[in-house]
Amino acid sequence: MNTMLKTLQFHAETTETLCPTHHIPLMEIAGHRLCKLCAKETVHHSHAAYADELQQRLLQQKIRNSGLNKRYLDRGFKNYVIACPAQDNAIKLCQAFAQQIISGHYPNLLLIGTPGTGKTHLSASIIRNILHNSTKSARYYTSAEIAQKMMDT
Known part of the structure:
Protein backbone atom coordinates (compact mmCIF):
# COMPACT_ATOMS: atom_id res chain seq x y z
CA MET A 1 0.00 0.00 0.00
CA ASN A 2 2.78 2.45 0.92
CA THR A 3 4.55 1.68 -2.34
CA MET A 4 1.39 2.56 -4.25
CA LEU A 5 1.02 5.84 -2.35
CA LYS A 6 4.64 6.74 -3.06
CA THR A 7 4.03 6.03 -6.74
CA LEU A 8 1.01 8.34 -6.77
CA GLN A 9 2.89 11.21 -5.13
CA PHE A 10 4.22 13.85 -7.48
CA HIS A 11 6.25 16.98 -7.21
CA ALA A 12 4.94 20.31 -8.48
CA GLU A 13 7.20 23.27 -9.19
CA THR A 14 6.27 26.84 -9.97
CA THR A 15 7.77 28.04 -13.26
CA GLU A 16 8.69 31.49 -14.54
CA THR A 17 6.24 31.13 -17.44
CA LEU A 18 2.91 32.93 -16.97
CA CYS A 19 -0.48 31.64 -18.02
CA PRO A 20 -1.57 33.70 -21.05
CA THR A 21 -5.14 33.80 -19.70
CA HIS A 22 -4.71 34.39 -15.97
CA HIS A 23 -1.17 35.84 -15.90
CA ILE A 24 -0.08 33.66 -12.99
CA PRO A 25 2.94 31.34 -12.94
CA LEU A 26 2.38 27.91 -14.46
CA MET A 27 2.98 24.79 -12.40
CA GLU A 28 5.10 21.97 -13.77
CA ILE A 29 3.80 18.57 -12.75
CA ALA A 30 5.20 15.32 -14.13
CA GLY A 31 6.69 17.17 -17.09
CA HIS A 32 3.49 19.03 -17.95
CA ARG A 33 2.90 22.73 -17.43
CA LEU A 34 -0.50 23.89 -16.33
CA CYS A 35 -2.28 26.82 -14.76
CA LYS A 36 -4.14 26.12 -11.51
CA LEU A 37 -7.00 28.43 -12.49
CA CYS A 38 -7.29 26.97 -16.00
CA ALA A 39 -7.40 23.48 -14.44
CA LYS A 40 -10.14 24.55 -12.01
CA GLU A 41 -12.15 26.08 -14.87
CA THR A 42 -11.79 22.91 -16.92
CA VAL A 43 -13.04 20.80 -14.02
CA HIS A 44 -15.93 23.22 -13.42
CA HIS A 45 -16.96 23.14 -17.10
CA SER A 46 -16.71 19.35 -17.15
CA HIS A 47 -18.95 19.07 -14.10
CA ALA A 48 -21.47 21.51 -15.61
CA ALA A 49 -21.49 19.60 -18.91
CA TYR A 50 -21.97 16.32 -17.05
CA ALA A 51 -24.85 17.78 -15.01
CA ASP A 52 -26.49 19.04 -18.21
CA GLU A 53 -26.09 15.63 -19.83
CA LEU A 54 -27.65 13.94 -16.78
CA GLN A 55 -30.59 16.36 -16.88
CA GLN A 56 -31.13 15.59 -20.58
CA ARG A 57 -30.99 11.85 -19.95
CA LEU A 58 -33.46 12.18 -17.08
CA LEU A 59 -35.81 14.23 -19.25
CA GLN A 60 -35.61 11.68 -22.08
CA GLN A 61 -36.38 8.86 -19.62
CA LYS A 62 -39.35 10.78 -18.23
CA ILE A 63 -40.60 11.36 -21.79
CA ARG A 64 -40.26 7.62 -22.55
CA ASN A 65 -42.22 6.83 -19.37
CA SER A 66 -44.92 9.43 -20.08
CA GLY A 67 -47.10 7.08 -22.12
CA LEU A 68 -47.28 9.54 -25.01
CA ASN A 69 -47.55 8.09 -28.49
Missing part, protein backbone atom coordinates in the same frame (compact mmCIF):
# COMPACT_ATOMS: atom_id res chain seq x y z
CA LYS A 70 -44.59 9.09 -30.70
CA ARG A 71 -47.01 11.05 -32.84
CA TYR A 72 -47.62 13.45 -29.94
CA LEU A 73 -44.08 13.90 -28.63
CA ASP A 74 -43.65 17.21 -30.46
CA ARG A 75 -47.09 18.57 -29.61
CA GLY A 76 -47.17 21.70 -27.50
CA PHE A 77 -49.31 24.68 -26.67
CA LYS A 78 -47.53 26.71 -29.36
CA ASN A 79 -48.54 24.44 -32.23
CA TYR A 80 -52.14 23.88 -31.11
CA VAL A 81 -54.52 25.24 -33.76
CA ILE A 82 -57.41 27.23 -32.31
CA ALA A 83 -60.41 27.01 -34.63
CA CYS A 84 -63.19 28.21 -32.31
CA PRO A 85 -63.71 30.07 -29.02
CA ALA A 86 -64.17 26.82 -27.08
CA GLN A 87 -60.67 25.68 -28.12
CA ASP A 88 -59.25 29.05 -27.07
CA ASN A 89 -60.81 28.56 -23.65
CA ALA A 90 -59.58 24.95 -23.50
CA ILE A 91 -55.95 25.87 -24.20
CA LYS A 92 -56.01 28.61 -21.55
CA LEU A 93 -57.42 26.18 -18.98
CA CYS A 94 -54.80 23.56 -19.90
CA GLN A 95 -51.95 26.08 -19.65
CA ALA A 96 -53.18 27.18 -16.22
CA PHE A 97 -53.58 23.53 -15.17
CA ALA A 98 -49.98 22.71 -16.15
CA GLN A 99 -48.70 25.79 -14.32
CA GLN A 100 -50.62 24.84 -11.17
CA ILE A 101 -49.03 21.39 -11.16
CA ILE A 102 -45.56 22.86 -11.74
CA SER A 103 -46.23 25.21 -8.80
CA GLY A 104 -46.94 22.27 -6.50
CA HIS A 105 -50.73 22.23 -6.55
CA TYR A 106 -52.73 19.16 -7.55
CA PRO A 107 -55.85 20.25 -9.44
CA ASN A 108 -58.07 17.98 -11.51
CA LEU A 109 -58.91 18.32 -15.18
CA LEU A 110 -61.15 16.27 -17.44
CA LEU A 111 -61.01 16.85 -21.19
CA ILE A 112 -64.12 15.74 -23.05
CA GLY A 113 -65.19 16.35 -26.61
CA THR A 114 -65.78 14.81 -30.00
CA PRO A 115 -62.94 13.14 -31.91
CA GLY A 116 -60.51 15.54 -33.57
CA THR A 117 -61.02 18.50 -31.25
CA GLY A 118 -57.49 18.35 -29.79
CA LYS A 119 -57.91 16.57 -26.46
CA THR A 120 -54.85 14.37 -26.94
CA HIS A 121 -52.83 17.28 -28.31
CA LEU A 122 -53.67 19.36 -25.22
CA SER A 123 -52.93 16.42 -22.91
CA ALA A 124 -49.54 15.96 -24.57
CA SER A 125 -48.93 19.71 -24.26
CA ILE A 126 -49.65 19.59 -20.53
CA ILE A 127 -47.35 16.61 -20.04
CA ARG A 128 -44.51 18.13 -22.08
CA ASN A 129 -44.86 21.42 -20.22
CA ILE A 130 -44.63 19.69 -16.85
CA LEU A 131 -41.69 17.50 -17.88
CA HIS A 132 -39.70 20.36 -19.42
CA ASN A 133 -40.39 22.96 -16.73
CA SER A 134 -40.21 21.03 -13.47
CA THR A 135 -38.67 18.01 -11.81
CA LYS A 136 -42.05 16.26 -11.78
CA SER A 137 -43.10 13.29 -13.87
CA ALA A 138 -46.37 13.03 -15.78
CA ARG A 139 -48.17 10.12 -17.47
CA TYR A 140 -50.79 9.94 -20.24
CA TYR A 141 -53.65 7.45 -19.83
CA THR A 142 -56.63 6.90 -22.08
CA SER A 143 -60.06 6.45 -20.52
CA ALA A 144 -59.90 2.77 -21.50
CA GLU A 145 -56.60 2.35 -19.62
CA ILE A 146 -58.06 4.03 -16.54
CA ALA A 147 -61.15 1.80 -16.67
CA GLN A 148 -58.94 -1.29 -17.00
CA LYS A 149 -56.84 -0.25 -14.01
CA MET A 150 -59.99 0.26 -11.96
CA MET A 151 -61.30 -3.19 -12.90
CA ASP A 152 -57.92 -4.76 -12.07
CA THR A 153 -58.06 -3.54 -8.47
Whole structure:
Protein backbone atom coordinates (compact mmCIF):
# COMPACT_ATOMS: atom_id res chain seq x y z
CA MET A 1 0.00 0.00 0.00
CA ASN A 2 2.78 2.45 0.92
CA THR A 3 4.55 1.68 -2.34
CA MET A 4 1.39 2.56 -4.25
CA LEU A 5 1.02 5.84 -2.35
CA LYS A 6 4.64 6.74 -3.06
CA THR A 7 4.03 6.03 -6.74
CA LEU A 8 1.01 8.34 -6.77
CA GLN A 9 2.89 11.21 -5.13
CA PHE A 10 4.22 13.85 -7.48
CA HIS A 11 6.25 16.98 -7.21
CA ALA A 12 4.94 20.31 -8.48
CA GLU A 13 7.20 23.27 -9.19
CA THR A 14 6.27 26.84 -9.97
CA THR A 15 7.77 28.04 -13.26
CA GLU A 16 8.69 31.49 -14.54
CA THR A 17 6.24 31.13 -17.44
CA LEU A 18 2.91 32.93 -16.97
CA CYS A 19 -0.48 31.64 -18.02
CA PRO A 20 -1.57 33.70 -21.05
CA THR A 21 -5.14 33.80 -19.70
CA HIS A 22 -4.71 34.39 -15.97
CA HIS A 23 -1.17 35.84 -15.90
CA ILE A 24 -0.08 33.66 -12.99
CA PRO A 25 2.94 31.34 -12.94
CA LEU A 26 2.38 27.91 -14.46
CA MET A 27 2.98 24.79 -12.40
CA GLU A 28 5.10 21.97 -13.77
CA ILE A 29 3.80 18.57 -12.75
CA ALA A 30 5.20 15.32 -14.13
CA GLY A 31 6.69 17.17 -17.09
CA HIS A 32 3.49 19.03 -17.95
CA ARG A 33 2.90 22.73 -17.43
CA LEU A 34 -0.50 23.89 -16.33
CA CYS A 35 -2.28 26.82 -14.76
CA LYS A 36 -4.14 26.12 -11.51
CA LEU A 37 -7.00 28.43 -12.49
CA CYS A 38 -7.29 26.97 -16.00
CA ALA A 39 -7.40 23.48 -14.44
CA LYS A 40 -10.14 24.55 -12.01
CA GLU A 41 -12.15 26.08 -14.87
CA THR A 42 -11.79 22.91 -16.92
CA VAL A 43 -13.04 20.80 -14.02
CA HIS A 44 -15.93 23.22 -13.42
CA HIS A 45 -16.96 23.14 -17.10
CA SER A 46 -16.71 19.35 -17.15
CA HIS A 47 -18.95 19.07 -14.10
CA ALA A 48 -21.47 21.51 -15.61
CA ALA A 49 -21.49 19.60 -18.91
CA TYR A 50 -21.97 16.32 -17.05
CA ALA A 51 -24.85 17.78 -15.01
CA ASP A 52 -26.49 19.04 -18.21
CA GLU A 53 -26.09 15.63 -19.83
CA LEU A 54 -27.65 13.94 -16.78
CA GLN A 55 -30.59 16.36 -16.88
CA GLN A 56 -31.13 15.59 -20.58
CA ARG A 57 -30.99 11.85 -19.95
CA LEU A 58 -33.46 12.18 -17.08
CA LEU A 59 -35.81 14.23 -19.25
CA GLN A 60 -35.61 11.68 -22.08
CA GLN A 61 -36.38 8.86 -19.62
CA LYS A 62 -39.35 10.78 -18.23
CA ILE A 63 -40.60 11.36 -21.79
CA ARG A 64 -40.26 7.62 -22.55
CA ASN A 65 -42.22 6.83 -19.37
CA SER A 66 -44.92 9.43 -20.08
CA GLY A 67 -47.10 7.08 -22.12
CA LEU A 68 -47.28 9.54 -25.01
CA ASN A 69 -47.55 8.09 -28.49
CA LYS A 70 -44.59 9.09 -30.70
CA ARG A 71 -47.01 11.05 -32.84
CA TYR A 72 -47.62 13.45 -29.94
CA LEU A 73 -44.08 13.90 -28.63
CA ASP A 74 -43.65 17.21 -30.46
CA ARG A 75 -47.09 18.57 -29.61
CA GLY A 76 -47.17 21.70 -27.50
CA PHE A 77 -49.31 24.68 -26.67
CA LYS A 78 -47.53 26.71 -29.36
CA ASN A 79 -48.54 24.44 -32.23
CA TYR A 80 -52.14 23.88 -31.11
CA VAL A 81 -54.52 25.24 -33.76
CA ILE A 82 -57.41 27.23 -32.31
CA ALA A 83 -60.41 27.01 -34.63
CA CYS A 84 -63.19 28.21 -32.31
CA PRO A 85 -63.71 30.07 -29.02
CA ALA A 86 -64.17 26.82 -27.08
CA GLN A 87 -60.67 25.68 -28.12
CA ASP A 88 -59.25 29.05 -27.07
CA ASN A 89 -60.81 28.56 -23.65
CA ALA A 90 -59.58 24.95 -23.50
CA ILE A 91 -55.95 25.87 -24.20
CA LYS A 92 -56.01 28.61 -21.55
CA LEU A 93 -57.42 26.18 -18.98
CA CYS A 94 -54.80 23.56 -19.90
CA GLN A 95 -51.95 26.08 -19.65
CA ALA A 96 -53.18 27.18 -16.22
CA PHE A 97 -53.58 23.53 -15.17
CA ALA A 98 -49.98 22.71 -16.15
CA GLN A 99 -48.70 25.79 -14.32
CA GLN A 100 -50.62 24.84 -11.17
CA ILE A 101 -49.03 21.39 -11.16
CA ILE A 102 -45.56 22.86 -11.74
CA SER A 103 -46.23 25.21 -8.80
CA GLY A 104 -46.94 22.27 -6.50
CA HIS A 105 -50.73 22.23 -6.55
CA TYR A 106 -52.73 19.16 -7.55
CA PRO A 107 -55.85 20.25 -9.44
CA ASN A 108 -58.07 17.98 -11.51
CA LEU A 109 -58.91 18.32 -15.18
CA LEU A 110 -61.15 16.27 -17.44
CA LEU A 111 -61.01 16.85 -21.19
CA ILE A 112 -64.12 15.74 -23.05
CA GLY A 113 -65.19 16.35 -26.61
CA THR A 114 -65.78 14.81 -30.00
CA PRO A 115 -62.94 13.14 -31.91
CA GLY A 116 -60.51 15.54 -33.57
CA THR A 117 -61.02 18.50 -31.25
CA GLY A 118 -57.49 18.35 -29.79
CA LYS A 119 -57.91 16.57 -26.46
CA THR A 120 -54.85 14.37 -26.94
CA HIS A 121 -52.83 17.28 -28.31
CA LEU A 122 -53.67 19.36 -25.22
CA SER A 123 -52.93 16.42 -22.91
CA ALA A 124 -49.54 15.96 -24.57
CA SER A 125 -48.93 19.71 -24.26
CA ILE A 126 -49.65 19.59 -20.53
CA ILE A 127 -47.35 16.61 -20.04
CA ARG A 128 -44.51 18.13 -22.08
CA ASN A 129 -44.86 21.42 -20.22
CA ILE A 130 -44.63 19.69 -16.85
CA LEU A 131 -41.69 17.50 -17.88
CA HIS A 132 -39.70 20.36 -19.42
CA ASN A 133 -40.39 22.96 -16.73
CA SER A 134 -40.21 21.03 -13.47
CA THR A 135 -38.67 18.01 -11.81
CA LYS A 136 -42.05 16.26 -11.78
CA SER A 137 -43.10 13.29 -13.87
CA ALA A 138 -46.37 13.03 -15.78
CA ARG A 139 -48.17 10.12 -17.47
CA TYR A 140 -50.79 9.94 -20.24
CA TYR A 141 -53.65 7.45 -19.83
CA THR A 142 -56.63 6.90 -22.08
CA SER A 143 -60.06 6.45 -20.52
CA ALA A 144 -59.90 2.77 -21.50
CA GLU A 145 -56.60 2.35 -19.62
CA ILE A 146 -58.06 4.03 -16.54
CA ALA A 147 -61.15 1.80 -16.67
CA GLN A 148 -58.94 -1.29 -17.00
CA LYS A 149 -56.84 -0.25 -14.01
CA MET A 150 -59.99 0.26 -11.96
CA MET A 151 -61.30 -3.19 -12.90
CA ASP A 152 -57.92 -4.76 -12.07
CA THR A 153 -58.06 -3.54 -8.47
